[in-house]
Amino acid sequence: MGKRELGPYPGLRYAHMVSKDVHSSHVVRRFALHPIDIERPEKGRRVEARECGSCQKPLKFKVLSVAATRSRRWVWLVLGLAGVAAALGFGVALFEVGGQVVEEGAPNPVGPLVLGFLAGFLSGIVGLSYWWYEDGVRGPGSPLMSFGVHVLRWPRH
Ligand SMILES: [Zn+2]
Structure with a gap:
């Protein structure tokens, strides 16, 4: 349950898809995980852009307050x-x-x-x-669905 605790910063990470190997029976995708260093606002939401740590593309994130x-x-x-x-x-x-x-x-x-x-x-x-996945963060892709290079993910323990 630790991952679901709400700290001052989002627990979710954003991931940049490094490679995608298509095998006959399955697809192996490798991601580089980066922390989202956007502090949760006191109230409401905060929208900020960060450069992707892998490809330097600007990514837009929306971070909600703990209450929200x-x-x-x-x-x-x-x-x-x-x-x-x-x-x-x-x-x-x-x-x-x-x-x-x-x-x-x-x-x-x-x-x-x-x-x-x-x-x-x-x-x-x-x-x-x-x-289960809600961390008050919106960004490129959701932890449940993603079709692009960037996606939000929980770090693996
Ligand atoms: Zn990237």
């Missing part, structure tokens, strides 16, 4: 738990409906239930992963 980061985490957590709860609810309903015989011509209730289950499941996963 905490409230983001709450939002993600609530969204994630609501999603999990919805998925459970729809799952139970599906289980009950699954054993029933639907009369011909009557609308089939399974479709909407499956959709509800999937929607809940997805927002549960997204909410909880963002809750």
Whole structure:
């Protein structure tokens, strides 16, 4: 849990992709990790640019205050738990409906239930992963998705 503690500086690092080797079954990407030396503001957010330590390209970062980061985490957590709860609810309903015989011509209730289950499941996963990764930092790429050379990453322990 140590990595999720909120210090005066972001715990996230930014990474510059050094190389990308495409093998037949997998892709190996190597990154150079650099700290984000932007102090968290007292309140609100701070937007600053830093030169990438690897390629000197200017990168824009947005760093949120401790309070703002905490409230983001709450939002993600609530969204994630609501999603999990919805998925459970729809799952139970599906289980009950699954054993029933639907009369011909009557609308089939399974479709909407499956959709509800999937929607809940997805927002549960997204909410909880963002809750876990949220460090109040926005920059090039997110820790969860990245398509470019730069990405935010947690340092490995
Ligand atoms: Zn770079």
